[in-house]
Amino acid sequence: GGVSNLNVENLFLKGYENVGVICGYLSQGTITNCNVYNGEILCAYQSAGGICGYVRSGTISNCSNRCSLDAQYYSVGGICGYNKGTIDNCRNSADINIEESFYVGGVCGYNEGLIKNSLNNSNRVASSGQYVGGVCGLNTKTISNCHNNASVSADLGYVGGVCGKSLNGKISDCYNDGEVYIMKLEDSSNEYYYIGGICGYAESTSFINCYNLRDIDTPWDYAGGICGYMNNTGFIKDSYNEGNVSASYYVGGVCGYGDFTGDITNCYNTGSITGSGSYVGGIAGRINNSIDFNGCYNTGSISGGVDYVGGISGISLADTKNCYNKGYVKGSNNNIGGLLGNNTGNVFNCYNTGRVEGKSKVGGLVGTNYQYAGKYIFNCFKTGEVIGTGDNIGELCGENNSSGTITRCFIQTGQNVGNVVGNLGGTFTNILTLSIDAFKSGEVCYLLSQGTEGSVWGQQLGTDNYPVFGDYKVIKAAKGDNDTYWATFSNRNSNAELMASTGEITVYNATVSGGTLTLTKRSDNKVALGEGVLLKANCEYVNAMNISDEVSAAATGENNLVATPATEQTIDAETGFTLYRLTYNKVETKEGLGFYLGVVKDSDGNVISKDGSQIKTTPGKAYLKVAKSALGTAPIRGFVIGEDDNTTGIDVITINGIDTNDSKVDDNVYDLMGRKVSKPAKGIYIKNGKKVIIK
Numbered sequence: 001g002g003v004s005n006l007n008v009e010n011l012f013l014k015g016y017e018n019v020g021v022i023c024g025y026l027s028q029g030t031i032t033n034c035n036v037y038n039g040e041i042l043c044a045y046q047s048a049g050g051i052c053g054y055v056r057s058g059t060i061s062n063c064s065n066r067c068s069l070d071a072q073y074y075s076v077g078g079i080c081g082y083n084k085g086t087i088d089n090c091r092n093s094a095d096i097n098i099e100e101s102f103y104v105g106g107v108c109g110y111n112e113g114l115i116k117n118s119l120n121n122s123n124r125v126a127s128s129g130q131y132v133g134g135v136c137g138l139n140t141k142t143i144s145n146c147h148n149n150a151s152v153s154a155d156l157g158y159v160g161g162v163c164g165k166s167l168n169g170k171i172s173d174c175y176n177d178g179e180v181y182i183m184k185l186e187d188s189s190n191e192y193y194y195i196g197g198i199c200g201y202a203e204s205t206s207f208i209n210c211y212n213l214r215d216i217d218t219p220w221d222y223a224g225g226i227c228g229y230m231n232n233t234g235f236i237k238d239s240y241n242e243g244n245v246s247a248s249y250y251v252g253g254v255c256g257y258g259d260f261t262g263d264i265t266n267c268y269n270t271g272s273i274t275g276s277g278s279y280v281g282g283i284a285g286r287i288n289n290s291i292d293f294n295g296c297y298n299t300g301s302i303s304g305g306v307d308y309v310g311g312i313s314g315i316s317l318a319d320t321k322n323c324y325n326k327g328y329v330k331g332s333n334n335n336i337g338g339l340l341g342n343n344t345g346n347v348f349n350c351y352n353t354g355r356v357e358g359k360s361k362v363g364g365l366v367g368t369n370y371q372y373a374g375k376y377i378f379n380c381f382k383t384g385e386v387i388g389t390g391d392n393i394g395e396l397c398g399e400n401n402s403s404g405t406i407t408r409c410f411i412q413t414g415q416n417v418g419n420v421v422g423n424l425g426g427t428f429t430n431i432l433t434l435s436i437d438a439f440k441s442g443e444v445c446y447l448l449s450q451g452t453e454g455s456v457w458g459q460q461l462g463t464d465n466y467p468v469f470g471d472y473k474v475i476k477a478a479k480g481d482n483d484t485y486w487a488t489f490s491n492r493n494s495n496a497e498l499m500a501s502t503g504e505i506t507v508y509n510a511t512v513s514g515g516t517l518t519l520t521k522r523s524d525n526k527v528a529l530g531e532g533v534l535l536k537a538n539c540e541y542v543n544a545m546n547i548s549d550e551v552s553a554a555a556t557g558e559n560n561l562v563a564t565p566a567t568e569q570t571i572d573a574e575t576g577f578t579l580y581r582l583t584y585n586k587v588e589t590k591e592g593l594g595f596y597l598g599v600v601k602d603s604d605g606n607v608i609s610k611d612g613s614q615i616k617t618t619p620g621k622a623y624l625k626v627a628k629s630a631l632g633t634a635p636i637r638g639f640v641i642g643e644d645d646n647t648t649g650i651d652v653i654t655i656n657g658i659d660t661n662d663s664k665v666d667d668n669v670y671d672l673m674g675r676k677v678s679k680p681a682k683g684i685y686i687k688n689g690k691k692v693i694i695k
Contacts, residue, residue, distance in 0.1 A: 002030035002058075009037035011067070018053035019043040019081070021067060026058045026085070036067045043071035047081035047109070050094060055085040055113070064091040074102050075109035075137070078120060082110045089117040095124045095150075102129045103137035105164070106148055111136045116144040123150055130156040131164040133199070134178055139166040145173040152180045157193030157220070160200040160228075161212055172208040174198060182218040193220040196228040196256070197241055204232040206262065210239045216246070221277075223247035224256035224285070225269055235262025235291075244272045244300075251275035252284040252313070253298055263292040264318075271300045280304035281313040281341070282327055290345065293320045295469075304331040308341040310367070311354055315342040322456050322469060324351045331358040337367035337398070338384055344370050347377040349448075349456055353384050353466065360390030361398035363422065364411070369397045369404040371426075379448055381410035383439065383466055392422030395433075400426035410444050412436055412466070439466040442474040442541030449474065461543050462501030473544045475620070477537055478582065480593040481642045485540050488582050488622035490532045490563030494546035498525045498535055505537040508653070509559035510595075510624060514676065515632030517595065517624075517639040519653040520558070528553035532561035532622025534582070562625045564617035570600055571615050571623075578612035578631065580624035580638065594655070595624045596638035631657065654686045 008021050018024040021036045036050050047054040050065025054075075065078050075081040078092025092106050103109040104127045106120025120134050125148075131137040134148025148161050158164045161176025176197050194200040197212025201222075212225050222228040225241020229250075241253045250257040253269025257279070269282050279285040282298025286308070298311050308314035311325025315335070325338055335341040336359075338352030343366045352364055361367045364382035371377075382396060392399045395411045397420075404426035411420070411433045420431050438444055445459040445467035458470035467474075475498075477485035489498065498507055507527070508519040519534060527533050527544075528551040535542065553559075565571075573579045578597070585592025598615030600608045608614070615623050626636075636657035654670045669677050670686040677685060 002032060003034060004030070004032040006034045007037065008035070009039065011039035013039070014042040015044070017043065017045040017047050019048040020052040021050060022063075023052045024054070026052050026055045028057045030058060031060045032062055034063045036065045039067040041067055041069045043069070043076070043081075045072060046074035048075070049077045049080040049109070050092060051090070052080045054082045055080055055087075057085050059086040059088060060090060061086075061088040062090070064093065066093045068094050069096055070098060071101055076101055076103070077105045077108040077136070078122065079118070080108045083108045083115065084112045086113055087115045087118055091119045091121060093121045095122045096126070097124055098127045100129050101127045102131050104129070104132045105136040106133070106150055107135045107146065109137045111139045111143065112141055114142045114144070115146055116142075118146045120148045120150055125150045126153045128155040130154055130158045132159045133162055133164040134160070134176055135162045135174070137164045139163045139169045139171070141169055143169070143171045143174060147175045148178050150178045152178055153182065155183050157182055157195065158200045159194070160196045160198055161214070162210070163199045165194075165201045166199050166205040167203050169202075169205040170208070171198060171205065171210060173210070175211045175213065177213045179214045180216045182220060192222060192229075193218060194222045194228040195247070196223065197225045197243060198239075199227045200229070202227050202230045202234060204234055205230070206234045207236045207239055209237070212241045212243050214243045216243055218247045221247060221249040222256045223250070224252045224254055225271060226254045226267070228256045230255055230257070231259040233262060234260045235265070236267055237265045238267070240268045240270070242270050244274070246274045249275060249277035249279050250285040251280045253282045253300060254296075255284045257286050257288070258284055258291070259288040261289060261291065263294060264296060265292070266295040268297045269300050272303075273300055274303045276305040278304060278306040278308045279314040280308070280331075281310045282325055284313040284316070287313055287316045287318045289317055291318045293318050293323050296323045297325065299326045301328045302330070304336075307331065307333045308335045309358070310337045310339055310341040311352055312339045313341070316340050317344050319345040320347045320350055322349045324469070325354050327354045329354055329356045333359050334361045334390075335367040335398075336362045338364045338382055339366060341367045342370060343368070344372065344375070346375050348379060350380045351467070352382045355385045355387070357387040359388060361392045361422070362386060362388035363394045363398040364396050365409075366397045367399070369400045369406070369426065371401065371404040373403045375403070376405040376407060377409065379408050381412070381444060381448070381467065383412040394422035395420050396428070396431070398422040400428065402426055406431070410434060410447070412439055436465070445474040446476045446541060461541060471546050475542050475544055477535065477540055477542060478584070478593055479540065479590060483538060484642055485537050486582065486593060486641055487535050487542070488532060488561065489527065489535055489544060490530070490620060490622045491527060491544065491546070492530060492563060492566045492619070495529050495549060495551040496527045496544045497547050498527065498542060498544050500537045500539055500542045502537070502539050505535060505542060508534045508536070509554050510534050510561050511558065512560055512624070512626045512630045514630070515634060515636055515657045516670070517655040517657065519655070521652070526551045530563050532559070532563040534561060534622070560624055560626055561622040564619055564621045564623060566619055568616070568618055571617055573613050573615075573625070576628055578626050578628055579615040580612060580626065581615055585638065585640065592640050593642075594638050594640040598623070652686075
């Protein structure tokens with residue numbers, strides 16, 4: 001059974017427990033399309049709700065409440081006091097302001113069931129007790145697609161914009177748009193308060209696609225834009241904070257303190273994060289477990305009153321991957337880092353562009369790197385200024401312990417404090433200091449992308465001043481004659497479009513016939529998935545961007561360029577074919593750029609093959625696969641590209657092959673479409689790679 005389509009207004013309801021306007025205790029059945037307007041509900045003990053006091057098993061759906069509530073002790077909610085069933089698509093608009101009560105929520109006080117698609121649209125949810133949330137006071141199951149617009153406060157803590165405390169729960173697709181705060185009680189004996197934009201305290205709970213938009217303020221510890229304190233199992237994914245967060249110790253844009261086993265993935269903070277004490281970070285104040293930060297970033301200013309302050313985390317045992325900080329990071333004392341104040345995990349593919357300021361142990365990436373053997377900081381860069389008034393100030397790391405390893409990282413010149421590592425400890429190798437022009441040009445992005453399969457690095461040349469995480473991949477082209485640059489390209493993941501910041505780029509198919517290489521200009525700069533091409537530009541670094549456009553690959557026989565595999569490997573030529581790679585005839589002096597026979601060497605540099613029967617490939621490139629019958633009778637060692645500027649600006653370029661003595665092996669005449677002409681009439685033709693005019 002159930003109740004439906006009932007409206008109640010102008011009432012006064014008083015009871016001891018299980019008090020609700022539509023139903024006091026629902027053991028099963030449904031309450032649907034019921035609305036309560038104006039009035040007052042008083043409960044002397046527990047379980048009071050605008051619609052139902054206690055739901056043991058059943059559903060409340062499409063209901064609303066505008067009636068004020070007052071209860072003395074436990075479980076008070078705008079829709080339901082205590083829920084073990086389902087609350088779906090419900091709305092509370094009544095303020096809830098209760099003295100000395102626990103488990104207080106805008107929609108539900110205590111939830112052991114499911115709350116979904118529901119809204120608290122009141123002005124305030126407040127209690128002088130504990131466990132107070134904009135949607136739910138205490139949750140042990142699931143809250144999905146709910147949000148809160150009210151300010152939320154609790155004098156004794158465990159307060160959140162969506163949920164005060166969650167145990168063994170899941171909170172997804174929820175957001176908070178109300179201020180969350182705790183008033184300071186001078187005589188309070190409560191040691192831990194816990195406050196969060198989504199949840200104050202979470203144990204074995206996961207957060208997915210949640211966000212907070214408003215400020216969070218407490219004079220106590222453990223505050224986070226998503227969760228103040230989180231332990232045991234669980235994770236935080238695809239969530240963010242835009243509000244300012246202010247507390248004492250353990251303050252984070254996403255999580256104040258974490259001792260859980262899951263990861264923090266694809267999360268970000270844009271609010272200002274301020275701690276009067278230690279452990280302050282853009283994503284987390286302190287992470288006390290070996291988890292991962294992955295794909296996280298901070299752009300808000302981070303300020304700590306004492307130690308352990310970082311753009312990502314104040315102190316961390318986690319691995320930090322694909323993360324960045326752009327915010328100003330400042331600490332009053334020691335262990336201050338652009339990414340991490342104190343680090344014991346791996347740091348990989350990360351960067352900091354924000355200013356970093358502290359006293360001692362201050363670094364552009366890490367304040368103190370307290371790694372164990374086998375841990376490393378790798379493939380990172382920093383451009384922000386580093387300032388310290390004490391000892392151990394470093395471009396990348398303030399203090400590096402004896403087991404700490406920093407390698408293959410990049411520093412922008414012009415803002416140097418001297419040492420790469422403040423105390424010159426541990427191991428640091430392959431550190432390059434490069435100019436701002438090297439960062440702008442795409443050089444650093446290209447270097448970061450090398451040797452890292454599935455690289456996250458990108459840079460829109462001409463727009464981005466340094467590498468970022470994005471779809472604009474950077475390709476390095478080899479310098480040919482007459483200030484031209486050439487590169488092969490392929491993409492095994494998607495269709496792509498090639499572009500140069502100068503706008504000057506041409507894409508070619510390549511075919512070989514009769515010992516002559518013909519380059520045919522394509523109609524546009526788009527390349528189909530799994531297709532190999534040759535490009536020419538007037539700059540060294542160009543962009544390749546994944547696109548969703550439909551792109552047709554060149555037909556069979558129109559292109560002899562083959563996409564390289566997704567991983568570096570050696571390829572054997574099929575019977576009847578020879579393989580060529582784009583390289584220099586003289587690598588040391590960078591002379592004679594062209595396609596030459598594939599050469600494979602062993603790990604010691606000894607040549608295994610050099611006749612084009614094998615080729616060592618690099619992902620994202622292309623090689624020339626030529627039928628031996630197309631090479632003619634003379635052996636073709638290579639095809640030299642663009643020996644003069646007569647080949648510039650035409651749709652077809654023909655290049656005669658060279659033999660082992662670097663002599664041309666073809667003296668034929670070709671029209672501008674690359675077709676051999678036996679009896680040329682008056683006009684313009686190509687001979688030996690040059691334009692000639694026959695009159």
